[in-house]
Amino acid sequence: MQKFIKSMALAAGLLSVSTLSNASLIINGSFEQLTFGDQSSSIGAVHNTELQSFNSKKRGWDVFSSLPGWTTISGSGIELQKNVVTKSQQGTNHVELDSHRRGTSNSVMTQTVNSLTIGHDYLLEFYYKPRTNALNDNGINVYWYNSSLDFDLKMNAMFIADSTRSVTPNWQKQSVHFTATASSMDLSFGSFGRQNTLGGLIDNVSLVDTTVVSEPSMLAILFAPLSFLFFRRRKQQQK
Known part of the structure; x- marks a missing residue:
């Protein structure tokens, strides 16, 4: 009986921890x-x-059509910077989306987030x-939309940093x-304002599920067998 109680207590503890340890759904x-x-490579346009050579550089920048997890869907590309303009907020790299070259420098990068729970x-x-x-x-626009839709610059931004x-x-x-309206949603960041290759910088992006799962109902299911055994043993002792 004591062994069973310890097992149930451990399960409850793991359940509690799991609700507090949501990992970010964002890649990179x-x-x-x-x-x-x-293992494919990406070469800067400028x-x-x-x-991969950024790992060995002390400082530098270039514009890429894609980075692991991120793809350009409008504009010149994703300008990856390392120890230029400013130190990064986390690690050594950050990005700018008013990217070289001039004329079409305002760019949009996107990442498809899968396995979401609708609602x-x-x-x-x-x-x-x-x-x-x-x-x-x-300016930086943030877009959140069903991944089955094609991106359109006329979309309304869900959030603006400026x-x-x-x-x-x-x-x-x-x-x-944000609320997930589909199991796969696209998260996009887009630069806006003057197209002069000097714009807002982005770093340390994270996305976590904040919907609270009803712990009382889950714990009730978990401890129902324990309650049954407790009362049965109590009746046996009374005899």
């Missing part, structure tokens, strides 16, 4: 991962930098830092709640 949210799962709420957090002190120059260097001199956490 801090842009430190430089190797694709299929300096012809091989993506659940999800918390997106990322760090934002404006690069310049000019108005209409550092500031200037004097107002926001340091990395600042941005938080927004």
Whole structure:
């Protein structure tokens, strides 16, 4: 009986921990991962930098059509930076989406998030830092939409980060709640404002399920057998 009680207590403890340890659903949210799962390579469009070589660089930048987890769906590409402009919020890499080259520098990157629970709420957090002190120059739009839809720049942004260097001199956490309307949703970040290759910076992106599973009902199911055994043993002792 005591062994059974200990097992049930351990199960309850694991259940409690599991509700508190939601891992981020974002792949490569801090842009430190430089190797694709299929071992393919990506070459920068400006300096012809091989993506993996960023690991050995002390500083540098280049514009890539894709990074592990992220793909360009509009504009010049994803500008990966390391120890240029500023230190990263997490690790050594961050991205800018008002990317070289001029003219079509405002870019959009996206990641498809799979295995979502329809109706659940999800918390997106990322760090934002404006690069310049000019108005209409550092904007970042955030889009959240069913992955079966094609991206359109006319879509309404679900969240906007926009500031200037004097107002926001340091990395600042941005938080927004989304609801999953499909099991696969696309999360996109897009630069807006002046297309001058100087824009808002992004780092440390995370997305977690914040919908609370009803623990009382789960614990009731878990402890029902224990209650039955307890009362049966008590009756036997009374005899």
